[in-house]
Amino acid sequence: MFETVIGLEVHIQLNTATKLFCACPTSFAAHQNRHTCPTCLALPGALPVVNEEAAIKAMRLANAIDAEINEASRFDRKSYFYPDSPSAYQVTQFYEPILRNGTVTIDLEDGTQKGITVLEAHLEADAGKNMHEGSISKVDLNRAGTPLLEIVSAPDLRGVDETLAYLKKLHATVRYLDISDANMQEGSFRCDVNVSIRPKGQKEYGTRVEIKNMNSFRFIAQAIEYEVQRQIEAYEDGVYADEVWQETRLWDTERQETRSMRGKEEAADYRYFPEPDLRPLMVTEAMKAAAKEIPELPDEKVARYVETLGIKRYDALVITADKELAYYFEAMLDAGAPAKPAVTWLTSELLGRLNKASLPITETPVDAQTLGILISKIEDDTVSGKGAKEVLDYLMEHEERDIDGIIETLGLKQMSDDGAILAMIDDILSANEDKVAEYRGGKEKLLGFFVGQVMKASQGSANPGKVNQLLKEKLAE
Numbered sequence: 510m511f512e513t514v515i516g517l518e519v520h521i522q523l524n525t526a527t528k529l530f531c532a533c534p535t536s537f538a539a540h541q542n543r544h545t546c547p548t549c550l551a552l553p554g555a556l557p558v559v560n561e562e563a564a565i566k567a568m569r570l571a572n573a574i575d576a577e578i579n580e581a582s583r584f585d586r587k588s589y590f591y592p593d594s595p596s597a598y599q600v601t602q603f604y605e606p607i608l609r610n611g612t613v614t615i616d617l618e619d620g621t622q623k624g625i626t627v628l629e630a631h632l633e634a635d636a637g638k639n640m641h642e643g644s645i646s647k648v649d650l651n652r653a654g655t656p657l658l659e660i661v662s663a664p665d666l667r668g669v670d671e672t673l674a675y676l677k678k679l680h681a682t683v684r685y686l687d688i689s690d691a692n693m694q695e696g697s698f699r700c701d702v703n704v705s706i707r708p709k710g711q712k713e714y715g716t717r718v719e720i721k722n723m724n725s726f727r728f729i730a731q732a733i734e735y736e737v738q739r740q741i742e743a744y745e746d747g748v749y750a751d752e753v754w755q756e757t758r759l760w761d762t763e764r765q766e767t768r769s770m771r772g773k774e775e776a777a778d779y780r781y782f783p784e785p786d787l788r789p790l791m792v793t794e795a796m797k798a799a800a801k802e803i804p805e806l807p808d809e810k811v812a813r814y815v816e817t818l819g820i821k822r823y824d825a826l827v828i829t830a831d832k833e834l835a836y837y838f839e840a841m842l843d844a845g846a847p848a849k850p851a852v853t854w855l856t857s858e859l860l861g862r863l864n865k866a867s868l869p870i871t872e873t874p875v876d877a878q879t880l881g882i883l884i885s886k887i888e889d890d891t892v893s894g895k896g897a898k899e900v901l902d903y904l905m906e907h908e909e910r911d912i913d914g915i916i917e918t919l920g921l922k923q924m925s926d927d928g929a930i931l932a933m934i935d936d937i938l939s940a941n942e943d944k945v946a947e948y949r950g951g952k953e954k955l956l957g958f959f960v961g962q963v964m965k966a967s968q969g970s971a972n973p974g975k976v977n978q979l980l981k982e983k984l985a986e
Contacts, residue, residue, distance in 0.1 A: 510709045516664035521689040522697040528654035530557030541649040549654035551596030563656040566688035568800030576611025580792040584784040593637035602631035615674040626663040699724040732760040818848035844881025896921035937962045
């Protein structure tokens with residue numbers, strides 16, 4: 510039996526207005542090489558200036574994960590030559606990062622929790638982007654200099670489930686903090702996965718293999734599963750030392766396999782040395798104050814939903830995993846929807862319809878206030894649950910938002926008047942005296958028959974709960 514050991518290096522693009530060391534915009538999808546200047550092009554004589562906003566956003570993450578903030582962090586040059594790096598080095602924080610020793614708590618499938626140590630997170634400038642068109646390669650340097658926060662975990666993760674739980678928790682956290690849009694398709698949230706195996710019970714780590722630049726939860730899971738199996742087979746075949754060595758690999762989505770990219774570089778290969786053009790980044794009291802301005806985070810929301818609203822922990826975890834979903838849920842409550850029905854109507858009814866239409870919650874045609882009002886109409890017996898589903902279907906296709914008007918138009922308003930329902934009950938009991946006698950003789954299953962007859966007579970408009978109550982009272986006389 511083997512144990513999988515995983516550590517992650519997660520790169521998030523900070524959503525600052527300008528780049529880390531210059532005033533160029535960071536907007537995505539601009540025309541190639543439009544947002545560049547002498548500094549991010551590394552032209553001779555151009556000097557960098559640190560973006561204070563980037564530092565504050567990094568510090569907000571530190572406060573969210575209880576990490577230590579380094580009040581005098583430093584920048585270093587990491588030497589490497591790639592076409593997308595105009596300077597032939599990257600400015601990063603190797604020796605003195607801005608934060609250290611944080612913890613991200615993940616929820617496991619068995620209901621327990623586990624703390625994953627964040628060893629450090631450091632600010633660094635992103636590279637540009639290589640584009641390949643047939644036999645021609647081009648470089649877009651719009652992204653060069655965009656502020657990155659690289660978040661390095663300890664090798665605390667054991668397998669795919671823990672890895673995905675950590676990544677999703679971190680993804681949600683940075684989005685709640687509004688320090689990154691964390692858009693994986695645009696490369697704003699990507700990671701390098703370090704994978705190794707070892708026989709269960711062995712303390713020493715196995716040979717670590719890095720899978721580079723992953724930006725999809727599904728691909729990350731597939732790559733880990735493949736790489737773990739590759740390493741196990743090599744170990745069992747007696748060729749572990751020959752086939753598993755410290756290297757950087759890529760995930761080939763077409764072949765569904767990891768492929769060797771290059772030998773894994775060590776710190777010495779990058780020839781780190783202090784950045785001569787930048788002074789230490791000194792944290793001021795004003796920066797500390799700004800970094801403390803953080804919203805309610807997922808764990809805090811889960812605790813409040815469970816303790817104050819009385820919903821199940823599993824449902825609270827589902828809702829808070831997505832910032833927009835949580836805010837939608839809370840807007841439903843503000844509109845008058847009780848918490849427990851709101852959970853069901855959001856996670857089952859609305860999300861079911863959105864998934865069918867391939868729409869995210871941010872593009873829902875039904876706003877939170879409208880859905881909240883609809884749920885309140887179920888609670889006050891204006892419409893049945895079944896009828897409310899018809900109303901929701903109508904709302905998905907039409908712009909009208911007058912819930913009472915829609916209920917009337919669709920003929921779904923429930924009859925809750927005791928007098929009208931009792932009149933129908935009297936007629937049905939008079940027409941079925943034999944069945945009334947059987948019910949009173951102990952055949953209580955006939956209650957369903959009577960309920961059905963009343964609902965039929967009312968053309969489905971009678972309140973089923975009221976019908977059940979009044980029927981039982983009548984039959985007990």
